[in-house]
Amino acid sequence: MPREDYDAFPKTAANYVPLTPLSFLRRAGEVHGEHLAIIHGDLRRTWRETYDRCIRLGHALSQRGIGRNDTVSFICPNTPEMIEAHFGVNMSGAVLNSINTRLDADTIAYILEHSESKIVFADTQYSPVMKDALALMGDGAPEVIDIVDPQAVLKDGEGERLGTQTYEEFIAGGDPGWDWAMPDDEWDALAINYTSGTTGRPKGVVLHHRGAYLMATGTIMGWPLPKHPVYVYIVPLFHCNGWGHAWAMAAQAGTMVCTRAVTAKAIYDAAADHGAQYFGGAPIVLGMLINASDADKRAFDHTVHAFTAGAPPPPAVLAQVAKLGINVQHVYGLTETYGHVTQCDWKQEWDALPEDEQAEIKGRQGPRMAMMEDATAVNLDTRQPIPVDGEAEGEILLRGNTVMKGYFKNPEATAEAFEGGWFKSGDAAAIYPGGYLKIRDRLKDVIISGGENISSVEVEAVLFKYPGVIAAGVVARPDDKWGETPCAFVEMKEGASATEAEIIAFCRDHLAGFKCPKTVVFKELPKTSTGKIQKFLLRKEARAL
């Protein structure tokens, strides 16, 4: 009976190993231990050294009683510590919570509380906002460990020590000979990343080991990444774990050039001094490269391959970066999908097209990458797939192994996001032959500015607190530099008044700076018969401004 005989094989330790990116780190440390893993200013560390430091971190956490399914937070730029966090935290069994360094104290406190974070590692550049966040939490605040980076250039007020130990002191307590264990189950939680959605408070997106492993292999196949790539870490590691690139670099034993800030100089220096060939970043980064000062621009004699996600770069930008020696590939994804899961996979025959047609194609977000099983778009009413004609518009649906486990402690939002067996992206796109998506509109109240998600609802809630405001609608306004900026439409009650500057200043007191409206328009807002603000009309108006 072959039916039974083929099923008669139990999984054993010999032939079944849970998928996890920790496996890539171990291999890099053991096989390519002497290869350079990290460049950070004058600092150099091999994969063996990095592997040992990750084990130390995992062991030190473990000694504090931190283990499976505990949350460990990091608020930190793209430094060696942040890369170590992406392995060491998971070695203890814990879940990594990387916090956006641009958030306000209130939101940081919310994230630490909601994720039930046991310990937070904070780069002392962010001590001012961390101090406020911890004060808000009072007795419920987690323990703080200070990351003191000699490369940090600190402003007044930054650099204060808030914690009980430094990161170096902390990991010194860990033993690099510790017998750490892979997860027993590849579905175990690996990371929790908070993302601004359509509601005011960010949601905790929970990722798992299996997805992280496949994100890395799919990225290597899709970019594609050779062995020992040299990579400059521009996309923040607090954004979908830096699109999973630290895991991919471990898998190919690459070299990562760290950056504390996203600057054109960092990229030019990495390319010229270290031969960096790869980076990922928001389209704004391409503009920065073009508009860099002559002092920051450096010559390099190899091609640099960039993944960019967000608003498609205008043809003029693509043409200019190509002249700089940078080959841009447009990708698309969300925090809920570990980062990029579609890619404008270039076809050889397109090389023969006129430049403007090539630019149009380069502006598409492309078909699914290998780790995503399906990417399609459905009509908003019928929920049926739209025609593949580059005209019809529908909501992008995604399905595959690099879709999140779900939203932390929010089964309703999780069920809604996965309704019908697909992840609903909230983005509207047309489809071209080959499954090439082109995003046309956003169905969610989210503004993406300089690669950061901003919840319209959160900004509107602040506007409503301003004396005399009776209606407010915040939408995206296209912006050459930032992609989009928040544009506020405000309706005041009769007799009340405010200036644009007053509204913006009020927002600055209540929101992280990047979330504040850059434009304020006072007017009676268009509403439906039931009183709902007609945002599509506001979006149209903002585009025309």
Add this chain to the structure above:
Amino acid sequence: MPREDYDAFPKTAANYVPLTPLSFLRRAGEVHGEHLAIIHGDLRRTWRETYDRCIRLGHALSQRGIGRNDTVSFICPNTPEMIEAHFGVNMSGAVLNSINTRLDADTIAYILEHSESKIVFADTQYSPVMKDALALMGDGAPEVIDIVDPQAVLKDGEGERLGTQTYEEFIAGGDPGWDWAMPDDEWDALAINYTSGTTGRPKGVVLHHRGAYLMATGTIMGWPLPKHPVYVYIVPLFHCNGWGHAWAMAAQAGTMVCTRAVTAKAIYDAAADHGAQYFGGAPIVLGMLINASDADKRAFDHTVHAFTAGAPPPPAVLAQVAKLGINVQHVYGLTETYGHVTQCDWKQEWDALPEDEQAEIKGRQGPRMAMMEDATAVNLDTRQPIPVDGEAEGEILLRGNTVMKGYFKNPEATAEAFEGGWFKSGDAAAIYPGGYLKIRDRLKDVIISGGENISSVEVEAVLFKYPGVIAAGVVARPDDKWGETPCAFVEMKEGASATEAEIIAFCRDHLAGFKCPKTVVFKELPKTSTGKIQKFLLRKEARAL
């Protein structure tokens, strides 16, 4: 309670998809449908055409009532049909059984019977041996479908139609619009490959979908394979499913140049006419390239990357193939591991070493590839890891997701192979720093000749049938062309006699040609006190011949 909350996410259709190479085919067909997938003589087929033909095959099988865990056999060289088999059979839910075309009728009959094969697709070049095999099976013989390849160059007696339909007629009954399904479980059986082991009858190695997916991604990362590679299929697809390369080619939407026979001309033509950049093959293939006639040798202006497995190529061979523009990487694996799972991963700093030291390193089998979790060697007595000193010898143990499910209908052999949570390779190696293995000896009674496994025990059993033979031991004799050839030591009873030619002729009547001894030595065999033949002494003697 984060411990519970992190575990509170059920797998859904949105975020969990079983891993299977079928996913790669679907993506190639849908995204890169117009890209050239297959070159076979004058024949050209795109990925869309190939995808459609695979669906037809799957549907036609399904219409015959073939489904999950049924066995479907193919005996066929590396033709388009054989590549289609590697997807279409699994689309029906069935398990692919690729049969070595060099086997004798008796062994083929054994494989068809043991695997409970429901249907066999046979290239008519093999009709003579297939006819005998079917006759041996009598009423139990499976249905035959004839693969009639216009590219076949047939000898007298070949080409007879044995089946009810041709392959083209068979798949014409399938609908390319069929709504085929991925497997429900990635642990489902995908292929069964019979391999000669230490016992006389071959064992059925059962592979699963998860392993095949990871074999493809690990190969892409390790070689590494770019997008749209051009590949000439030299390693037979009946050997560990052609090392999984058809799956990897689907994943990267590559172009495969088919070959009916392993010849230097096929490789030179593929490189010169089609720009082929990749192939895999036994070391004997490298010798063929060096020794090809001037008429067969062709110029090409790009580097060809070759994976070779088996006896390490001698330094002189490596130097000569390098001059031909071929970069050889040494790999190691077994049928039980889907093919190659270690690779002599080259390090940049080795470029500076003297040529002979480089050649010595190139002869190592290297550390584990990314899809293999662990590759080590243990002392035969203590079963403890041997020192990493390039001196000590131990048995290679492997552990990871590209280890077989087990041996079909042979739980004892499966349990023995996986004893202690590792797959026991039966090969002895030393270990160099970085986990670089170098094979030193074979612990199993297996001879590897021209890439084919030969069981000593099977040959010995034939020798014992020869009148007057009272003891026989068959061991490997090193051979420049074949790597190894079987060398028979034969002890005759007093008064009996035979010549080398008579013994070899007798073997030819009872064994596939490649299994017959090339050398016969008549002598009294060395035995232990309990009468067991001391094979290690015979191996030593064969090496000195």
